[in-house]
Amino acid sequence: MSFEGVGKRFGARTVLTGVNGVLRPGRVVVVTGPNGSGKSTLLNILSGLIRPSRGSVRYLQDEVELSRRGWLSKLGVVAPDMAVYEELSALENLRFFTRLRGSKADDVVLEGLLESVGLARREHRRPVGAYSSGMKQRVKLAQAVLHEPAVLLLDEPSSNLDEAGHTVVGALVAQFRERAAVAVATNDPRETAWGDEEIRLAV
Amino acid sequence: MLSEAMAVLGKELTGELRSRVALNAIGLFALTTLTAVAYQIGPYRIAAEDRPHLLAALLWIILFFAATSGLARVFVKEEDAHTAKTLRLAARPEAVLLGKLLFNLLLLVALEVFIVPLYCVLMAYEVKGVAGLVLVLALGSLALAAVATIVAAIISRASGSGTLFAVLTVPLALPLLVILIQGTRAAAESPDVAAVWPALRAIVSLAGVTLIASAYLFPVVWHD
Numbered sequence: 531m532s533f534e535g536v537g538k539r540f541g542a543r544t545v546l547t548g549v550n551g552v553l554r555p556g557r558v559v560v561v562t563g564p565n566g567s568g569k570s571t572l573l574n575i576l577s578g579l580i581r582p583s584r585g586s587v588r589y590l591q592d593e594v595e596l597s598r599r600g601w602l603s604k605l606g607v608v609a610p611d612m613a614v615y616e617e618l619s620a621l622e623n624l625r626f627f628t629r630l631r632g633s634k635a636d637d638v639v640l641e642g643l644l645e646s647v648g649l650a651r652r653e654h655r656r657p658v659g660a661y662s663s664g665m666k667q668r669v670k671l672a673q674a675v676l677h678e679p680a681v682l683l684l685d686e687p688s689s690n691l692d693e694a695g696h697t698v699v700g701a702l703v704a705q706f707r708e709r710a711a712v713a714v715a716t717n718d719p720r721e722t723a724w725g726d727e728e729i730r731l732a733v
Numbered sequence: 734m735l736s737e738a739m740a741v742l743g744k745e746l747t748g749e750l751r752s753r754v755a756l757n758a759i760g761l762f763a764l765t766t767l768t769a770v771a772y773q774i775g776p777y778r779i780a781a782e783d784r785p786h787l788l789a790a791l792l793w794i795i796l797f798f799a800a801t802s803g804l805a806r807v808f809v810k811e812e813d814a815h816t817a818k819t820l821r822l823a824a825r826p827e828a829v830l831l832g833k834l835l836f837n838l839l840l841l842v843a844l845e846v847f848i849v850p851l852y853c854v855l856m857a858y859e860v861k862g863v864a865g866l867v868l869v870l871a872l873g874s875l876a877l878a879a880v881a882t883i884v885a886a887i888i889s890r891a892s893g894s895g896t897l898f899a900v901l902t903v904p905l906a907l908p909l910l911v912i913l914i915q916g917t918r919a920a921a922e923s924p925d926v927a928a929v930w931p932a933l934r935a936i937v938s939l940a941g942v943t944l945i946a947s948a949y950l951f952p953v954v955w956h957d
Contacts, residue, residue, distance in 0.1 A: 578956075579818055598956075602822055612822075613815040617748040629740035630823040657751070673819065 531576060531601075531681055531711060535585035538571050545571050548585070551729050553681060553711035558703060560722045561715040563731030569715035570609065572731070573685045576713065577607050591680075603631065606679030606710075608670050608687050616659030620644055620669045623658060624676055631677040640676070647672045648698045663690040668698070675702060682706050685715045696720065734828050741824065741832025745807065746839070754810075755803035755840060763799035763848045767855065770795065776857030788858045789917035793910055796848065797877070800841055804881035805898040807833045808889035817889070826952040830882065834947075837885075838878040845870050858921070865920035865929035872933060873913045876940035880906050883947040886954050909939050 531553040538546040546568040553559055553576070561569045574580045576587060578598065589601035596604070614623045624640040635643075644654050647668040653661070658669055667690045674682065684703070688696045703724050706712055714721055722728065749755055770791055779787050811817040820829060849870065852858060860866050881902060888897040916932025 577822065579821065599825065605822055607818075607822055609818070611815050612818045614819060615744065615748060615816055616814065617751045618744065622747065626740055626744050627819075627823050630737050630820075630828070632736075 537584035560725030567731035604680040606674035609685040737828030738831035745836035759803035869916035
């Protein structure tokens, strides 16, 4: 994924100007900057959820540009304003997203994934609405990686998580950095340490 | 795509059966208006010659406004619960549209199964052409669900979406509503299914146009 001269305006307010970068497998890019500097906006643009006002974003596989559906199927995203379904259990959420992604993962695989993000087996069948915010964040992490994405975009991935949760996120980033392009928007010094490159945004 | 749409439908049904928000809103509205109509007008305060068209109109007024009280939720709740972005990234827009359209259609059918027999009993509404009425109700539900679903998608990201839903749905659904009343009246007056053909043709045309326009419009509405 490469982006060049990316800018974004919301009405009269300019949030981003001239941001460049490349995301490629094997490297973790951290996006840092004070509140309001546009970290989440940049990740939303990279995920295709909003269009940039200026500049371009290209999604390439083997030098061939991918269609919108093509790159959406390769994305895994965790963001504070992206939730999972509270009336469904964690396992039902993963079953649902598995069907949407066309994955063949069965309950054994999905329960293994939930355990790998630190969600105890006894919690898997309770509605997510009854979870703590940290437990919900773990389900969001599992949902983002269940289809083995080629690009993983993490916006404040450790928010609401305890120390053990932070370790889980660190392990996920380490696991995916070898085979996926990873970008992390954060101001947490422990998370910025995961990065091979840094994009620093200013207000 | 069909498997994805069925997944969306299954998710909607599971969520609704657990929360019952739309079911309660629609059911309560329909029951309240039906009770008010039955109590104030009842079966005998309308002249015999006026009964077929007045009772048909009252039936669709109850069904239509009950439906508008719950059908918008199908997209509004995704925005309110912050699940819309997650869904946008995971599902094809066509699958989302089809799954949610089928869910709204099932809600309408459930409403009709519950309200129409009750209405016929309370208002002593004699329908000579039951098969014709079933056809009008079934195809009318499809057309109404199609209108409500695409309008719900359009207004879901706006503030004051409840008011906007009514403002946009009423003019779009008004021609449909007129035809549905005519078809229901024809079914009430004649046991011959052929009596409702003109209404059915118009309903199918409106449903077809709405579905085709929705298929083109929805990906833009959903992603932009």
